[in-house]
Structures are given as C-alpha cells and as structure tokens.
Amino acid sequence: MTVAWTPHRFTGGLLALDTANTVVLRGDTERTFDRFDDPGEIARFADAASGFRAAELGDRRLAVSSPVAIAPIVLSIRETTDRLFRGAVSKGAVSTADLPEFLRACADGLAAGRTEIGAPGRPFGDPATPIAFEAALAVSALSLLRDDTVARLRICPNCTWLFVDRSRNSSRLWCDMAVCGNRQKASRHYRRRMAANEVRNA
Secondary structure, eight states: OOOOOOOOGSSSSHHHHHHHEETTEEEEEEEEEETSSSSSSHHHHHHHHHHTTHHHTTTOEESSOHHHHHHHHHHHHHHHHHHHHHHHHSSSOOOGGGGHHHHHHHHHHHHHHOOOOTTTTTTTTTTSSSSEHHHHHHHHHTTTSSSHHHTTEEETTTTEEEEEEEEESOOOOOOOOIIIIIIHHHHHHHHHHHHHHHHHHH
C-alpha cells in the first residue's frame, strides 16, 4: 500500500519522531500497523521529509541508496528511539538501560552515511549535497537527548504518536489539533449525546 505522506504524518516536530510514528497505533494489538512493512515506503518517506523537515535539515535533501539495504538500520534507529523516548515521557527522564542499544543504532546510521556534519549552524552538514537518510535520522535522534527537548516530549492521547510540544506554556495535548484533537472532541460529543438520549428514554 502506497502512503500519502501528508503534513499530518509529520507532526512529531523532528525527523526522528516522525520516523518513530510510522508505526501507527503502537500498543493496540488489533489495529497497529507498520508503514515501513514495504521498504519502498522508506524512500517515499525520505523524499517527503526533505520538504516537511527542511528547516531541521538545513535544506539538505535526504538520499536513500537502497530502501531494502538500509531498512535494518532505519528500523533499528526507529525502534530504539521510540522505546527510549516513550519511556522518557512516562518517567520524566531518559533511562540509561535503554541508551546503549539506542547509541549503537545511531552509530550504525552514522557509519553507513559517510558524511560530514556539525558545522556551525549546519548540524546536518552542507545543504549543497544530499545526506543519507539513515545518517540524518541518527543525527535527529541524538538531538532528542537535550534536556530541554526531553522535557517537552509528549504522547498524543488519541493516536499515541510522539511529538515535541513547542507551545509557549508547554500545554499542547494533541500531535495535531485538526486531526486528533477534533476526533477526540467529536467522540466526546457523541458520548454526551448518547448519554442524554439514554436519560430521556429511561
């Protein structure tokens, strides 16, 4: 199944979180599914992310050499990122027990990328040349370790996606108000209406 990589798919706030969110409805054993089950979607996701995450990437395009070849590295970074930072949301801090696997996954992504990063104002390197998706994913994931970012991580109560709350008073509840927020409001309205009907019919 080909995915339409719309703005809603990129509501995590950072490339690493958007990638973690390619597993839909984590924890729901009956409805969860992985958008990267088809490795070809990795290339399409990277192409869309080059636009949606241009500010984070410093306008450096993401390149995918072979979706099948890089899939194990991408999935390893994705899963260790989700585990580490989903835990950080619930505990309020990063668990050192989950760090070694996360760091190894990121190291694999960086080693495969063979590029230069970290110039002043250019954490992802020279925008004139593409960067391997797995290397950029590792850089984005490692940036989440900043304490000010960890403190702003949230889990959407509707879809369970991870996102960074950049609101002024850190009060953002939904990954996307137009999608998840409205769904929750519609669901509450429906429940209230059904409860009122039950009272009237009692």
